[in-house]
């Protein structure tokens with residue numbers, strides 16, 4: 001379905017007086033307000049194609065209806081989000097779930113919604129029916145790390161194929177997440193698994209176009225539970241460093257052991273010029289893939305605080321120089337409503353972090369004034385920046401309150417009408 005722009009205009013007109021009342025204290029007296037609003041307007045967060053359907057658990061799946069049945073419908077869903085918030089201007093595809101059979105037409109369709117194609121993702125964590133080559137080859141014991149060179153070759157070729165699809169759509173990055181590892185002590189020679197994985201990644205790296213990046217995503221556990229071959233930021237950094245200047249580490253917030261200091265990881269990777277991008281989500285226990293900011297909003301703020309500090313120190317463009325993406329999926333919310341919530345939570349954390357008084361923070365640090373340093377951070381975190389985020393949306397042509405409008409327009413009911421109540425999107 002396409003959103004009629006008049007609906008957005010009517011919604012904004014109805015909320016304008018109240019919005020202005022909340023915004024004017026900012027625009028009247030806060031010097032940074034304009035700069036923050038502009039940064040928010042520029043900031044886009046890519047939506048993963050696999051988050052548009054309700055996720056499953058290993059105990060069951062409860063599809064909510066109206067889920068996208070094709071790549072075209074996934075693009076339409078992201079188009080809807082982008083029309084509402086003007087901050088979801090890209091989609092990240094997962095091959096082979098989202099193979100573009102007519103890339104030109106797919107590109108045109110995406111462009112008609114103002115969408116670009118973000119990083120493309122390969123999948124060597126499942127055996128795919130019809131995989132080219134010997135059908136006996138399986139990823140049961142890994143892909144790029146596999147002891148059998150034929151399995152490694154198949155996985156390498158798949159990644160090169162994904163790059164080819166990405167090129168046809170105008171993507172500029174490949175994300176490699178590997179489930180490779182081992183479940184029991186003794187199963188794997190760690191050193192050899194590392195070397196084989198590195199060598200496979202080198203073959204993939206050699207196929208990258210000049211203006212492409214490869215993101216090496218790490219994860220501490222699952223589906224392997226004794227060791228993961230790209231298990232932490234240290235090993236991802238090693239791979240990225242050995243591969244070369246087009247390779248970077250990708251941080252997925254749910255991929256750490258409990259209580260990891262993710263903001264420190266981010267700071268160090270950024271300082272080394274090896275942070276490539278993010279998969280935003282939130283987590284209580286593990287790779288929970290919950291809505292960004294739903295469990296630990298202060299952590300999200302602290303991460304953005306380091307991002308801004310590090311990016312500014314390296315004179316990086318906040319909007320363009322890192323890959324910003326959501327990686328979330330669960331089974332109790334409308335996925336589109338959830339994505340609207342995630343994008344807003346990310347924008348709020350970004351805006352709050354932009355407000356940190358960095359000169360004062362430096363002074364407090366130099367004076368070892370721990371209390372003052374904490375006060376400075378928490379002062380920014382406790383500031384209600386929702387009017388700034390709403391204003392950015394308004395200026396970009398989105399809705400003052402995307403979630404409210406989504407419900408008011410009964411978008412989900414209409415999607416169910418168009419697509420049916422029993423549709424199940426492909427994805428994780």
Ligand code: PSV
Pocket residue numbers: 121177217219252279287327428
């Ligand atoms: C698996 O943990 C995972 O969630 C990774 O985060 C990938 O980015 C995503 O799936 C898609 O493959």
Ligand code: MN
Pocket residue numbers: 177217252279327
């Ligand atoms: Mn991820």
Ligand code: MN
Pocket residue numbers: 252254255287289327
């Ligand atoms: Mn994950």
